[in-house]
Amino acid sequence: MRSIPGSSALLFAAFSGALAALSGCKAGDLAAPLPAAHADDPAPRRGGILRLSSFADIRVIDPANVADGLVPEVNNVLFAGLVDYDEAGRVVPDLAERWEVLDDGKRFRFVLRRGARFHDGEEVTADDVKRSVERALGPGAPNPYASFYESLVGFAAFQSGKEDALRGVTVEGRYVVDFRLSERDATFLPVLALQPLRPVCRSAGRRYSDAWTPCGAGPFRFVEGGTEHGRHVSVVRHEGYHKPGLPHLDGITWTFLVNLATERFKFERGDIDVLHDFLQADVTRLVRDPRWRPFGAFDVERQIGGESMNTEIPPFDNVEIRRAVAAAIDREHYRLVRPANIRPFGSPVPPAVPGYDPAAPVQRFDPAAALEHMRKAGYPYDPATRTGGWPHPIPYYVYRTGLAEYTAQILVQELARIGLRLEIHVVNYPTYIAFTGRRGKAPITSYGWQQDYPHPHDFFDPLFHSHSIAEESSNNTAFYRNPDLDDLLDRAKRELDPAAQKVLYAEAQRIVCDEAPWAFTHTFRFYDVHQPYVRGYRPHAVWTHRVQESWLDRTGADGPRALLDHGRREALGALLGSARDARGRR
Amino acid sequence: MMRRLARRLAWSAFVVWATVTLAFVVSNVLPQDPARMIAGAQARPKDVERVRAQLGLDRPLYVQYTTFLRRLVHVGPALGASRPEAHATCGGAGPLHVDLGTSYQKRKAVVALISDALPRTLFLAATATLLQLVLGVASGTIAAAKRGTVWDRGTVAVTLLGISVPTYMIGILLQWVFADRLRLLPLDGYGRTPLEHVTSVILPATTLGIFGAAWYTRLVRDEMIELLHQDHVRTARAKGAGRLAVVVRHALRNALVPLVTVVALDFGGLLGGAIVTESVFRWPGLGSLGVGAVLDRDGPVILGSVLVTAIVVVVMSLAVDLAYPLLDPRVRAR
Numbered sequence: 026m027r028s029i030p031g032s033s034a035l036l037f038a039a040f041s042g043a044l045a046a047l048s049g050c051k052a053g054d055l056a057a058p059l060p061a062a063h064a065d066d067p068a069p070r071r072g073g074i075l076r077l078s079s080f081a082d083i084r085v086i087d088p089a090n091v092a093d094g095l096v097p098e099v100n101n102v103l104f105a106g107l108v109d110y111d112e113a114g115r116v117v118p119d120l121a122e123r124w125e126v127l128d129d130g131k132r133f134r135f136v137l138r139r140g141a142r143f144h145d146g147e148e149v150t151a152d153d154v155k156r157s158v159e160r161a162l163g164p165g166a167p168n169p170y171a172s173f174y175e176s177l178v179g180f181a182a183f184q185s186g187k188e189d190a191l192r193g194v195t196v197e198g199r200y201v202v203d204f205r206l207s208e209r210d211a212t213f214l215p216v217l218a219l220q221p222l223r224p225v226c227r228s229a230g231r232r233y234s235d236a237w238t239p240c241g242a243g244p245f246r247f248v249e250g251g252t253e254h255g256r257h258v259s260v261v262r263h264e265g266y267h268k269p270g271l272p273h274l275d276g277i278t279w280t281f282l283v284n285l286a287t288e289r290f291k292f293e294r295g296d297i298d299v300l301h302d303f304l305q306a307d308v309t310r311l312v313r314d315p316r317w318r319p320f321g322a323f324d325v326e327r328q329i330g331g332e333s334m335n336t337e338i339p340p341f342d343n344v345e346i347r348r349a350v351a352a353a354i355d356r357e358h359y360r361l362v363r364p365a366n367i368r369p370f371g372s373p374v375p376p377a378v379p380g381y382d383p384a385a386p387v388q389r390f391d392p393a394a395a396l397e398h399m400r401k402a403g404y405p406y407d408p409a410t411r412t413g414g415w416p417h418p419i420p421y422y423v424y425r426t427g428l429a430e431y432t433a434q435i436l437v438q439e440l441a442r443i444g445l446r447l448e449i450h451v452v453n454y455p456t457y458i459a460f461t462g463r464r465g466k467a468p469i470t471s472y473g474w475q476q477d478y479p480h481p482h483d484f485f486d487p488l489f490h491s492h493s494i495a496e497e498s499s500n501n502t503a504f505y506r507n508p509d510l511d512d513l514l515d516r517a518k519r520e521l522d523p524a525a526q527k528v529l530y531a532e533a534q535r536i537v538c539d540e541a542p543w544a545f546t547h548t549f550r551f552y553d554v555h556q557p558y559v560r561g562y563r564p565h566a567v568w569t570h571r572v573q574e575s576w577l578d579r580t581g582a583d584g585p586r587a588l589l590d591h592g593r594r595e596a597l598g599a600l601l602g603s604a605r606d607a608r609g610r611r
Numbered sequence: 612m613m614r615r616l617a618r619r620l621a622w623s624a625f626v627v628w629a630t631v632t633l634a635f636v637v638s639n640v641l642p643q644d645p646a647r648m649i650a651g652a653q654a655r656p657k658d659v660e661r662v663r664a665q666l667g668l669d670r671p672l673y674v675q676y677t678t679f680l681r682r683l684v685h686v687g688p689a690l691g692a693s694r695p696e697a698h699a700t701c702g703g704a705g706p707l708h709v710d711l712g713t714s715y716q717k718r719k720a721v722v723a724l725i726s727d728a729l730p731r732t733l734f735l736a737a738t739a740t741l742l743q744l745v746l747g748v749a750s751g752t753i754a755a756a757k758r759g760t761v762w763d764r765g766t767v768a769v770t771l772l773g774i775s776v777p778t779y780m781i782g783i784l785l786q787w788v789f790a791d792r793l794r795l796l797p798l799d800g801y802g803r804t805p806l807e808h809v810t811s812v813i814l815p816a817t818t819l820g821i822f823g824a825a826w827y828t829r830l831v832r833d834e835m836i837e838l839l840h841q842d843h844v845r846t847a848r849a850k851g852a853g854r855l856a857v858v859v860r861h862a863l864r865n866a867l868v869p870l871v872t873v874v875a876l877d878f879g880g881l882l883g884g885a886i887v888t889e890s891v892f893r894w895p896g897l898g899s900l901g902v903g904a905v906l907d908r909d910g911p912v913i914l915g916s917v918l919v920t921a922i923v924v925v926v927m928s929l930a931v932d933l934a935y936p937l938l939d940p941r942v943r944a945r
Contacts, residue, residue: 082903084716092651092716167665167718169650172657184661235718236699254717254724255895255903256801280800282893286783287799290791296798455643455908458652462644477653487655495656498647 056293058316061558061578069273069561073577077570078280078288078297082255086239086247088223089161089168094475095281097220098570099258102277103144104223104241105267107135107154107202108214114325114379114479114566116214120149120224120242120267130209130521133217137200142265143226144246151202155194156231157224159183162191166233170221170477176210209519211526215478218567244272244573255282273561273576292556298577299555299562299570308365311554321554324564325377326368327476329484330359330428331545332436333461333502338468340415340445341503345402347541350469351388353395353443354436359547362431370548373484373537374530377566380481380523385531388538388545395443406444414444421447422470424457429471432546436471462498472502473549479567481530482518489537490514503542510536619932623925630921631914635679638913639672645908649715666715679914682710702726711918712911714904721915724900729882729919731801732896735819735889736881738812742820744874747827748863754828755835756858766828773825782818782891789814799893815892819885823877830873834866868939872931879927882920 063070083096088104091097107121118124121135141149161168162177164186174180179192193205206213226240239247245260252258261276283291285304292300303311311317334341334350341347356369371388374381399406399414406414421436423429430451437447447469452460461470477483487493487500491511494501510533517529537543551569555562558578565571646663647654654662663669667678687698687708701708702722711721754766773781790798802811838844839862847861848854882897889898897916904912 085718090718092649094651165665167649167662169654169658169662171661172655175657235713253895254719254727255899256893280893282890282895282899283799284891284893287786287891287893290787290798294791454906455645455648456641458647459642459644462647475653487653493656495659497644498650498654498656498659500653500655 055310055314055317058320058557059295060580061560062580063578064557066578069574069576070578071273071576072275073579075274075277075299075559075572075575075577076280076297077277077299077301077572078283078291080283080285080288080302082281083258083279085235086252086258087233087237088157088220088225088241089166089233091220092167092169097568099260099279100220100223101243101568101571102245102260102272102573103239103243103247104220104225105141105243106218106220106223107137108218110218110479110565110567112563112565114377116218126521128205130519131206133204133206133213134197135202135204137202138267139200141242141267143224143242144240144263144265145226145228146265147227149224149242150199151196152199153224153227154202155191155196156227157229158194158222159191160225160229160231160233161221163232168221168233170216170219173212173216173219173477174222176206176208176213178205178207180207209521211518211521212478212480212482215480215483219478242267244268245274245277257281268573272573274572277572292554295556298559299553301551301553301569303552305363305365308552312365312552317554320557321552322564324551324553324569325566326370326375326548326550327377327479327566328473328549329370329373329375329545330367330471330473330547330549331543332469333472333543334469334541335465335467335502335504336506336542337465337504340402340404340419341468343402344540345398346404346415346445347544348539349395349398349402349443350440350445351538351541351544352391352398353445354439354544354546355390356546357390358435358439359432362435363428363549365552366549367547368550369546371538371545372534373488373543373545374481374534375476375484375548378476378479378481378484380527380530382527382531382534385534386538387534388541392442399443404444408442415446418446418448419468420450422450422452422457422460422467424454425451427454427457427471428473428549432471459497461502462495462500464494464496464499464504467502470502472543476567481533482514485514485530485533485537486518489533489542505540505542507536507540616933619929623929626925627918627921631918632676634914634917635676638908638910639675643908645715645910648908679712682712684709711915714909714912716904716907716909716912721911724912725897725915725919728895728897728900731894732882732885732889732898734808735812735815735885735894735896736878738816739819739823739881739885740874740878742816743823743827743877746820746824748831748867748870750824751828751831751866752835752858752863754832755839755862756854758836763832766832770825770828773821774829778818778822778885779887779891781821782815782888785814785818786891799891801893801895811892811894815885815888815894818888818891819881827870827873830870831863831866834869835862838862838865868935871934871938875927875931875934876924879920879924882923882927 079095081095083099084092086096086099088100091100105120107119108116109119111117120138120141122138123136125134127134137149137151143149160166162171162174162180162184164184171184177191177193179188182188183191195203197203224242228240229237238249244263244266246263248259248261251260258279259276262272262274266272285302288297288300288302289307291297311321332350334347336342356371360367360369372385396406404413404415421433423433433449437449440447460466461472474484474488489501489505489510491506493499494504494506513529513533517526517533520526520529553564559575560578561575562572646659646668650659650662667675685708686706687701689705698708700713700720700722701710703709709722713719714721714724717724750766754763757763786798789796796814797811800811802808844857844861847857886898886902888894889896897919900912901916904916
């Protein structure tokens with residue numbers, strides 16, 4: 026480069042002016058909601074395509090391979106199960122019209138609804154249920170949830186290929202199927218209501234294969250060519266759906282890998298109907314905006330967060346140090362990082378999970394107690410002189426763009442007040458996942474757990490039972506081992522009486538909060554907002570975007586776009602006006 | 612000439628092999644766990660182990676590598692509509708098969724994923740390259756020919772802006788102005804019809820083109836200024852050649868020689884994936900595919916993307932080498 030001619034501030038000024046004028050409004054202003062045509066009429070209307078989107082992508086549409094967090098939304102409308110969850114997370118009948126618990130809780134008998142049909146028109150029978158279960162749990166299926174069903178009789182032999190059929194599932198008639206368990210299992214119904222074992226059409230075959238067109242008995246059916254990786258999925262109404270009058274919608278489309286800013290643009294102009302992914306600033310604006318508030322809602326809290334301390338690595342092999350950490354964290358400070366989404370919380374089971382006991386002991390912020398625990402641990406710390414404490418820096422792993430990248434800075438300060446010095450190591454997500462699950466690697470990490478199914482066992486067992494410890498991929502990231510807790514959790518899993526079960530889990534919570542393999546810090550809840558013309562849309566305790574009963578009430582054939590046409594003309598006028606202004610200034 | 616070409620081809624093949632081998636080693640020695648990325652962060656250890664075994668990730672690294680190489684190019688039955696299951700993930704022509712395996716995450720043949728993404732990336736890269744070339748050469752030439760005037764100053768100022776502003780900012784700005792506010796173009800995506808493909812490519816290609824055009828403008832302007840002061844140009848003027856003819860025939864033609872190298876390598880780079888732009892505009896090309904694979908530790912797709920990118924860059928580099936003698940008689944004479 027040889028020379029750069031003189032100042033061109035004029036150009037920059039004109040450019041900036043044009044942009045400012047083009048915006049025609051204050052930066053970040055939200056468009057007004059697009060109204061419903063018949064807001065006062067509660068009767069559902071039939072028709073219309075609901076448009077959803079996500080910044081992420083789905084991998085595979087198959088209940089036997091639920092491989093990402095987004096695909097359950099799609100599976101949910103394509104595949105009906107024997108049982109499902111209601112809005113509060115309780116197990117309710119779906120393809121099964123009823124069930125019985127037999128043999129002291131070791132056998133579940135399901136009686137199927139007659140006349141329920143798959144998308145290919147075939148009736149759903151007990152044979153289909155057994156075939157679908159064997160397809161999902163067979164040796165070649167990549168099902169990441171298979172071990173949830175290991176209490177079925179013959180599971181291990183079938184999955185290892187030693188036996189051709191799963192002995193624990195037997196057909197007792199065209200509409201009757203039995204599931205036999207090797208021991209009583211209070212989690213069996215909640216895990217059955219998940220998606221992996223949902224019946225699939227005969228075209229799916231008896232064994233898992235990637236080359237299959239999704240076909241189930243859900244309220245919507247797949248259309249050939251209705252999906253492309255990284256782009257979209259489209260489904261249309263299944264006219265043979267077993268619930269009369271449902272669904273109301275003609276279809277649903279999902280668009281994937283949409284940039285977060287673009288999602289908001291699309292939502293405001295009515296190109297997508299429900300917004301679930303947000304830039305943090307947009308959540309705050311939407312929650313505060315009185316025009317949008319009636320159409321937004323927080324999901325139930327089904328995710329906990331905390332600091333997982335590796336009980337095999339010093340100094341966290343010392344229970345007093347762990348207690349000190351649990352008492353040293355002011356959870357209110359965590360809330361400030363994401364005020365809309367985070368709630369301070371000091372217990373291992375989120376409040377929305379059935380069986381949650383608000384009276385059970387929790388961890389609390391108590392700086393004096395934290396210092397006392399440090400003294401008992403043998404590492405007293407004097408905050409006035411800043412002397413004492415654990416003498417070595419402690420590596421703390423977080424991943425980029427995760428919440429912990431922000432909360433880490435709070436934690437470092439909180440623990441410095443009791444004499445623990447953390448060194449933050451920011452790594453990418455795959456490395457973080459590998460490190461946290463690898464034995465002897467990470468002394469303390471920020472960790473979260475999202476409910477797989479609504480039951481306390483789903484939090485206690487993977488996170489704190491010793492059988493969840495592995496050399497690699499350990500769910501028990503604290504590598505915490507307590508035979509009393511193991512015994513308690515095993516008994517609670519076999520206990521079918523809810524009241525007795527509650528007592529056992531309260532005791533488990535007492536142990537975990539006291540011995541503190543984790544310092545529990547918060548629950549996380551997501552926010553959804555929909556356009557007013559999306560009706561019958563409510564948050565669900567388990568599923569995101571459960572839209573089986575939603576309907577659309579748009580103002581006209583071209584609804585939202587027509588409403589916004591004047592906005593487009595205004596913007597064009599603003600641009601032309603700014604160009605004239607820029608010329609004038611020159 | 613033929614010996615030189617053969618030597619270049621052999622060297623190119625070595626570069627591609629070395630790049631892919633390096634990618635294989637790096638993606639396997641990093642402290643990460645692909646099986647857990649596949650099964651999910653909350654998958655139970657037993658399920659993670661089963662997934663690991665199903666995908667052969669529990670085998671020694673050299674076994675995985677030799678399996679990959681043996682499968683990569685092989686001979687098999689002609690690929691028709693009905694193909695044997697053993698060759699379900701192959702692509703190729705006639706009996707010559709290319710098999711990059713199955714994506715861990717998407718459970719589809721990598722060859723098919725790349726076949727879907729490559730034409731789209733090619734379309735975007737070609738449009739962006741054409742745009743930046745036309746804009747860059749035209750504005751660089753004008754700026755040099757009118758050196759010191761308001762045209763020159765304006766061009767330099769705009770190119771400074773184009774080079775300085777990050778691509779993602781340009782992308783979001785263009786998207787906001789032309790798609791969100793003015794509604795003239797689609798916000799993102801690739802569209803479903805040929806017309807939609809064309810309208811959809813405008814914003815991402817412009818985003819890439821602005822940066823490239825700014826860069827090319829600077830390059831052409833500086834080369835042209837240098838050339839316009841050369842003896843042969845002065846001689847041409849003295850012999851009565853018109854100003855336009857001198858600029859185009861005697862200066863611009865020579866200025867294009869260094870530009871060819873830059874354009875070819877840029878084009879190769881864009882084919883490798885304009886990662887940020889593809890992400891902002893949800894363009895389903897190789898960039899999105901490769902980045903997704905890296906984030907998910909999807910080994911077969913990573914290797915497939917690296918292989919395609921390496922081949923493209925090597926081919927473009929070879930093409931430049933072959934094009935030089937055609938553009939510059941001095942090279943031909945050597």
